[in-house]
Every structure is written in C-alpha cells, then in structure tokens.
Amino acid sequence: MFDLKSYILGMVFMAVMSFLDKPIMSFLEKHKATNSAKKKS
Known part of the structure; x- marks a missing residue:
C-alpha cells in the first residue's frame, strides 16, 4: 500500500510538474519561503 501510494504521488507530481x-x-520558491518563516516562528 505504501509503495503504491508513493508511486501514485510520484506520477501526480510529475504530471503537475510538466x-x-x-x-x-515560483510555487516551490513560495513554499520554501513559507516553510522558512514557519520554522523561524
């Protein structure tokens, strides 16, 4: 189940990326900035 889940996640991620x-x-940059801000807080 775990393997299938990560496989589907990978497929979705690749589809979204393309x-x-x-x-x-820009989304990843935003996400990184949000994560950094959250960690600082």
Missing part, C-alpha cells in the same frame, strides 16, 4: 513547468518553480 503541466506547470515554470509556475511550479
């Missing part, structure tokens, strides 16, 4: 391509980069 779909957004450049937008995902």
Whole structure:
C-alpha cells in the first residue's frame, strides 16, 4: 500500500510538474519561503 501510494504521488507530481513547468518553480520558491518563516516562528 505504501509503495503504491508513493508511486501514485510520484506520477501526480510529475504530471503537475510538466503541466506547470515554470509556475511550479515560483510555487516551490513560495513554499520554501513559507516553510522558512514557519520554522523561524
């Protein structure tokens, strides 16, 4: 079950990546900034 879950997650992630391509980069940057802010708080 765990293997299948991570496999599906990987497929979805790859599909999203090829779909957004450049937008995902800005999303990751935003996510990183949010994570850093959360860790600082």
